[in-house]
Each structure stands twice: as C-alpha cells, then as structure tokens.
Amino acid sequence: MFASRRALKLVAKKYPSVTTNGKRSISLLVNSNGLNEEQRMIQEAAMSFSETLLMPNAAEWDEKKHFPKDVIKEAADYGFAGIYVKEDVGGVNLGRKEASLIFEALSTGCVGTSAYISIHNMCAWMIDVYGNEDQRQKYLPSMTTFDLFGSYCLTEPNSGSDAIAMKSTAEDKGDYFLLNGEKAFISGAGDSDVFLVMAKTGEKEISCLIVDGDTEGLKFGKNETKMGWNVQPTRAVIFEDCKIPKENLLGSRGQGFKIAMSGLDGGRVNIASCSLGGAAFCLDTATEYIKTRKQFGKPLANFQYLQFKLAQMATDLEASRLMVRNAADMIDQNNEEKTMYCAMAKYFATEKCMDLVDYALQMHGGYGYLREYPIERYYRDLRVHRILEGTSEVMQLITSRNLLKD
Amino acid sequence: MKVLVGVKRVLDYSIKVRPNAAKTAVDLKGAKIMNPFCEIAVEEAIQMKEKKKAKEVIAVSIGDKTAAETIRAALAMGADRGIHVLTNQRIDSDLQPLAVAKIFKHVFEENKTDLVLLGKQSIDDDANQTGQILAAMLDVPQATFASEIEFADDGDLIVTREIDAGLQKVKISVPSVITCDLRLNQPRFAKIPDIIKAKRKKIQTLKLEKLDIDTEPRAKTIKVDNPEVREGGVMVDNVDDLMSKLREDKII
Ligand SMILES: Cc1cc2nc3c(=O)[nH]c(=O)nc-3n(C[C@H](O)[C@H](O)[C@H](O)COP(=O)(O)OP(=O)(O)OC[C@H]3O[C@@H](n4cnc5c(N)ncnc54)[C@H](O)[C@@H]3O)c2cc1C
Numbered sequence: 001m002f003a004s005r006r007a008l009k010l011v012a013k014k015y016p017s018v019t020t021n022g023k024r025s026i027s028l029l030v031n032s033n034g035l036n037e038e039q040r041m042i043q044e045a046a047m048s049f050s051e052t053l054l055m056p057n058a059a060e061w062d063e064k065k066h067f068p069k070d071v072i073k074e075a076a077d078y079g080f081a082g083i084y085v086k087e088d089v090g091g092v093n094l095g096r097k098e099a100s101l102i103f104e105a106l107s108t109g110c111v112g113t114s115a116y117i118s119i120h121n122m123c124a125w126m127i128d129v130y131g132n133e134d135q136r137q138k139y140l141p142s143m144t145t146f147d148l149f150g151s152y153c154l155t156e157p158n159s160g161s162d163a164i165a166m167k168s169t170a171e172d173k174g175d176y177f178l179l180n181g182e183k184a185f186i187s188g189a190g191d192s193d194v195f196l197v198m199a200k201t202g203e204k205e206i207s208c209l210i211v212d213g214d215t216e217g218l219k220f221g222k223n224e225t226k227m228g229w230n231v232q233p234t235r236a237v238i239f240e241d242c243k244i245p246k247e248n249l250l251g252s253r254g255q256g257f258k259i260a261m262s263g264l265d266g267g268r269v270n271i272a273s274c275s276l277g278g279a280a281f282c283l284d285t286a287t288e289y290i291k292t293r294k295q296f297g298k299p300l301a302n303f304q305y306l307q308f309k310l311a312q313m314a315t316d317l318e319a320s321r322l323m324v325r326n327a328a329d330m331i332d333q334n335n336e337e338k339t340m341y342c343a344m345a346k347y348f349a350t351e352k353c354m355d356l357v358d359y360a361l362q363m364h365g366g367y368g369y370l371r372e373y374p375i376e377r378y379y380r381d382l383r384v385h386r387i388l389e390g391t392s393e394v395m396q397l398i399t400s401r402n403l404l405k406d
Numbered sequence: 407m408k409v410l411v412g413v414k415r416v417l418d419y420s421i422k423v424r425p426n427a428a429k430t431a432v433d434l435k436g437a438k439i440m441n442p443f444c445e446i447a448v449e450e451a452i453q454m455k456e457k458k459k460a461k462e463v464i465a466v467s468i469g470d471k472t473a474a475e476t477i478r479a480a481l482a483m484g485a486d487r488g489i490h491v492l493t494n495q496r497i498d499s500d501l502q503p504l505a506v507a508k509i510f511k512h513v514f515e516e517n518k519t520d521l522v523l524l525g526k527q528s529i530d531d532d533a534n535q536t537g538q539i540l541a542a543m544l545d546v547p548q549a550t551f552a553s554e555i556e557f558a559d560d561g562d563l564i565v566t567r568e569i570d571a572g573l574q575k576v577k578i579s580v581p582s583v584i585t586c587d588l589r590l591n592q593p594r595f596a597k598i599p600d601i602i603k604a605k606r607k608k609i610q611t612l613k614l615e616k617l618d619i620d621t622e623p624r625a626k627t628i629k630v631d632n633p634e635v636r637e638g639g640v641m642v643d644n645v646d647d648l649m650s651k652l653r654e655d656k657i658i
Contacts, residue, residue, distance in 0.1 A: 037475050037478060038601060038602075038605060041478070041479065041482060041596060041601045041604075042598055042601060044596070045595055045596050045597060045598060045601065048595040049595065052595075077597060078595075078597045078598055079597055079598030079599050079602075080598070083598075092598045092599055092602060093602075094598070094602075
C-alpha cells in the first residue's frame with residue numbers, strides 16, 4: 001500500500017520481474033483479498049522488509065553460507081521475533097494468519113532466512129504458552145528482540161519421523177536434570193542461544209527442557225553441507241552430562257511430546273507459508289521471462305502449452321494459499337481438528353509449490369539452471385519443506401489417522 | 407508546534423491508468439496508495455517530532471470512507487491522530503485544489519496549527535496548487551518544493567527549495583505552509599508494533615457537506631483519453647537513407 005512501492009524501485013534492477021512495470025495488472029506475488037486493513041498493512045510491512053533487506057542479499061548469503069544475524073536482528077524491530085507472543089514480554093500478539101502472511105512475504109525475498117525466523121517464533125511461542133512466569137520473563141524479552149536466538153531440538157540421528165523413539169535422556173538428579181544424548185539437524189545450532197530440547201525423563205516420559213547456550217557439556221557438530229537453506233546453519237547438538245536446572249523444565253514432566261507437537265502445528269503452517277512466498281516469487285519471475293524470451297520467432301508466452309502450464313501453477317499457488325490461511329485460522333480458533341488441517345495444508349502447499357518452482361525453472365530452460373538466475377536457489381530452498389517439521393508422508397499419516405479414527 | 411500533514415489516497419502508480427468508458431475521467435479501479443509526496447511530508451513531520459520540534463502531528467485526508475486507510479497508514483508511520491473529511495466527491499478530479507485548500511484552511515483554524523506540510527503535488531491530477539492557494543488564503547508564508555527543512559535559532563524555518571536555477575534557501579516564520587519534494591527524505595516503513603499502536607489512535611471524521619464550504623469544481627474536464635499510440639518506425643541503414651526518408655515524408 002505504501003512502503004513497498006519504494007522498495008520495488010530498489011529491486012527493479014536486480015529482478016525486473018518482481019516490479020510492476022505498468023504493463024502488468026495482475027501479479028500473484030501477493031494476495032491481499034479477504035484481509036482486513038491491519039493485515040494488509042502487516043503484509044505490506046513484511047514485503048517491504050523482504051524486498052529491501054532480504055531479496056537484494058539472498059543470493060550472496062546463499063553463496064557464502066552466511067547466516068544474516070544482523071538483518072534478522074533488525075527484523076525484531078518490525079515485530080517479527082515474537083509474532084504470536086504476548087505483548088508484556090515484547091511480542092506483538094498477532095494471530096497465525098498474520099504470521100503466515102509475514103513468512104510468506106519474507107520468503108519471497110529469502111526462503112531460508114524466513115524459515116529460520118519461523119522456527120525462532122515457534123520456540124518463543126512454546127515458552128510463552130507453556131512457560132511459567134519466571135521462564136517467560138527470563139527468556140522472552142530477549143528473544144523478542146533477537147538478542148537470544150532460539151532452536152528446536154526434537155530429531156535425533158536415529159529417530160526422525162518416529163520422533164517418539166528418541167534416546168536422549170534427562171535423568172532426575174534431585175535439583176537438576178542430567179542431560180545426555182544427541183540431536184540431529186538442528187536449525188540455527190552453533191549460532192543460537194536457547195534450545196528447547198525434548199528428552200526422556202523416564203521410560204515412557206518425554207519432557208521439554210530449556211537449555212542455555214553456555215551450558216557446560218553442550219557441543220555442536222560441524223555445519224552440515226546442504227542442498228539449500230544455506231543461509232542458516234544446521235548442526236548436530238550433543239549433550240554430555242549437561243546439568244540442567246530444575247527450573248528449566250518447560251511445562252510439566254511428561255508433557256514434552258505434546259508441547260513439541262503443538263509447536264509443530266504452527267510450525268507447519270509457517271513452513272508451508274515459506275513455500276508460498278518462494279513459489280509466488282518464481283511464478284512471477286517465470287511469467288515475465290516467458291513474455292520476453294523468444295523461440296521459434298515468438299515469445300514463449302505465445303505457446304499454448306506454456307500458457308496452460310502457467311495457469312495450472314497459478315491455480316496451485318492460490319489453492320495452497322487458501323489451505324494454509326485456513327489452517328492458520330483453525331489454530332487461532334483452537335479447532336479440534338487443527339492438527340489434521342495443518343498437516344493437509346503443509347502437505348499440499350509444500351508439494352504443489354515445489355512442483356511450481358520446478359516448472360518455473362523449466363520455463364527458464366538452461367538459464368534456470370544457472371546461479372545467475374534466482375530460480376534454482378528457490379528450488380534448493382523449497383525442497384526441504386517437504387521433509388522437515390514432518391515429511392509429506394508423515395503429513396499423510398496424520399491426516400489418514402484422523403480420518404480413520406473411530 | 408502542531409503540524410498538519412495532508413495525506414491523499416491515489417491510484418497506485420504501478421497500475422496502468424485507463425480512461426473510463428464515458429471518457430470523462432480516469433477509471434479508479436485498482437490498488438490505492440498514499441500519494442508518494444504526502445508520504446514524504448508525513449516522514450518529515452515525524453522527524454520533526456523526533457527532534458522535539460513538533461509536539462503533535464495530525465494527518466488529514468479528504469475522501470470516501472476508504473481514505474481512513476490512508477490516514478491509518480500515516481498513523482502507523484508515527485502521526486498522532488487523524489482527521490478524515492468525508493466526501494463522496496471524486497478527489498482526483500471533482501474536488502479541486504481551491505476546494506481542498508478551503509477545507510485545509512478550515513481544519514488548520516479549527517486545530518490551531520502552526521505548520522502545514524503537504525506534498526508538492528499528487529500523482530493523480532498533478533495540479534501542484536493546493537499548498538500555494540492555502541498559504542495565500544491563510545495569509546502565511548509558503549515554501550514550495552522543499553528538499554531540506556532546518557530550524558533557525560529564532561524559531562523560523564530555513565527551507566531549501568529545488569528550483570530550476572538550482573537550490574534556493576528561504577527563511578520563513580510559522581505559521582506557514584511547506585510543500586515537499588522528492589529528495590526531502592526517505593519515508594520509513596511501518597513496523598508491526600506501530601501498526602498495532604495505530605489501531606488505537608483516534609481518527610476524527612468530519613462530513614464535508616456539513617462544513618459549509620463551497621467545493622464546486624471551477625475547472626471542467628472536457629475529455630480524458632489515452633495518449634495517441636505511437637506509430638511503428640523503420641530502421642534505416644545509413645545517413646543517406648535517413649535523409650531521403652525525411653525528404654520523402656516532407657519533414658525536411
Ligand atoms: C535442513 C534441515 C533442518 C532441520 N531442522 C530441524 C530442527 O531444527 N529441529 C529438529 O528437531 N529437526 C530438524 N530437522 C529434521 C527433520 O525434521 C527430519 O529430517 C524429518 O522429520 C525426517 O526425519 P528423518 O530425516 O530421520 O527421515 P526418516 O524418518 O528416516 O524418513 C525417511 C523417509 O521415510 C519416510 N517414512 C518414515 N516413516 C514412514 C511411514 N510410517 N510411512 C511412510 N513413510 C515413512 C519419510 O517420510 C521419509 O521420506 C531438519 C532437517 C533438515 C534437512
């Protein structure tokens with residue numbers, strides 16, 4: 001509505017396709033239909049941030065595997081560090097729909113940065129909701145300013161989809177828990193400060209512990225070499241006889257798995273939103289590209305096959321958006337079936353958006369495969385959304401389990 | 407100092423404008439934005455407040471009920487409160503600078519303002535008249551096309567104006583009217599905490615028809631049409647070809 005118009009000028013040189021040059025009246029880059037005035041302003045604010053601070057730098061960050069902590073810190077100023085955290089501890093206390101709009105907008109510029117911010121928000125929310133007053137006051141004022149970065153630690157080398165089969169233990173030693181074990185694939189690890197760790201406090205009892213970054217015995221693996229998400233580190237987190245004070249137990253003993261899963265409902269909507277933004281960018285870019293690229297004496301856009309393909313991509317994007325925003329609303333309404341709807345939204349959106357980006361790359365021909373063009377980076381970044389915070393298969397498992405339950 | 411800022415709602419400049427079917431005006435369908443020069447005026451007013459030079463910043467918009475959204479955007483940038491002068495007259499054509507200036511004069515006097523910051527023009531009618539007319543009607547100094555505003559020790563304002571000959575500095579007392587040019591500042595982005603705060607700020611609505619102001623348009627639009635389509639040219643190989651072509655078409 002206001003700010004991003006300026007921002008658009010700034011990126012016009014780099015990505016001519018994202019600017020509306022007067023000839024185009026329709027772009028699916030953002031959809032504000034059905035949003036109220038405040039939501040539109042929020043979307044606009046996030047687009048402005050994305051266009052000025054993320055998009056111009058994302059390719060370089062990806063190339064250099066640079067985690068842009070300074071820019072992420074700046075995001076806190078905009079309210080992005082505690083989107084659905086309460087205001088008394090510095091959050092902006094918005095709903096999940098607003099969060100989805102923000103992550104979608106941010107990921108048009110940089111998928112990996114947006115995704116990390118989403119994980120941080122999930123952690124902050126877990127402390128806000130399940131934490132006691134001391135825990136909230138101790139961590140959240142610094143998390144909502146990004147003075148502390150959060151990490152979510154559930155996966156282990158030998159338990160991914162079957163997360164409940166984890167081996168990490170937190171033995172009750174009277175006034176502390178003795179934490180031992182290894183978590184794998186932890187986003188942000190090595191650069192983050194607050195770890196929400198799911199570990200066994202009994203044979204069939206999983207609890208969630210808040211582990212400070214400076215805890216003795218806390219170690220990190222090397223930064224994994226990855227296909228995408230290169231703008232944020234992924235490391236193993238190793239606990240060797242870490243003494244975790246009793247007051248760092250989040251929620252009650254045995255509640256850890258439930259806490260972890262309830263965080264993931266929103267997390268899945270957020271990750272799906274990151275797919276939306278990436279796909280929207282690629283659709284926009286491909287649309288512009290086929291209008292200008294000529295083969296067989298005419299613009300590619302004149303071939304009906306590509307026209308239909310484009311229509312299909314746009315339809316998939318819109319359908320995904322509707323599902324994701326609906327799932328977000330269901331979390332806000334605390335609908336009983338929210339977990340299933342979040343799973344369906346993540347499954348559908350991350351798969352469809354991946355196909356979309358794949359075909360946007362195809363439309364670019366050989367150029368799409370080059371790093372000089374942004375599409376291949378979005379392709380690499382979006383691919384992991386079908387895997388993490390629950391794979392597509394696990395999303396189908398959750399959905400069918402709900403459908404078949406008596 | 408109390409600062410009044412005008413914020414006009416205009417058609418997004420990235421939309422290709424078209425005449426309406428009757429060719430009497432521009433088709434207003436499509437996204438709306440705050441007039442970019444107004445946005446600069448808001449930013450300047452907020453900076454004055456941050457420098458403790460302004461006590462209150464009031465954003466004023468004239469228009470239908472959607473104009474409140476533009477005021478809300480100004481409030482999210484940092485303005486303190488809004489005044490919405492409600493009218494269903496078309497603000498891009500029917501409500502003309504003279505009428506707008508009269509409305510601003512009314513608001514200025516009602517609110518005992520010290521400074522009016524306006525955009526130098528709005529990107530719909532491109533009139534560039536409101537600030538000048540308003541200053542004349544209020545009988546106060548004016549500085550148009552401002553690219554810098556400084557505060558003199560005696561309370562006056564030193565305004566750098568962008569004029570054809572270069573930059574001109576004028577010293578004006580308050581109350582006064584300043585119109586803002588493109589290079590005055592870089593407007594900020596609204597942040598979510600500010601957007602939320604803006605929700606709680608007050609917007610006062612005044613019905614234009616109740617203000618007893620003659621807003622009758624003085625200029626009449628005869629026709630609005632697309633510019634003529636440029637005819638395709640031909641490529642010539644050399645200067646000789648060019649000369650003979652020009653002769654052929656009787657241009658030289
Ligand atoms: C870049 C990156 C960042 C990550 N960040 C985090 C993080 O911050 N915190 C965290 O805790 N984890 C994180 N993860 C881990 C991620 O959540 C897991 O990789 C994911 O849950 C899958 O687990 P897995 O890799 O062990 O695969 P597996 O569980 O071994 O699955 C392998 C394949 O088998 C399929 N499969 C498994 N079970 C079934 C079944 N019952 N029916 C049908 N198919 C099945 C899976 O869908 C998958 O295709 C991250 C992963 C990556 C790649």
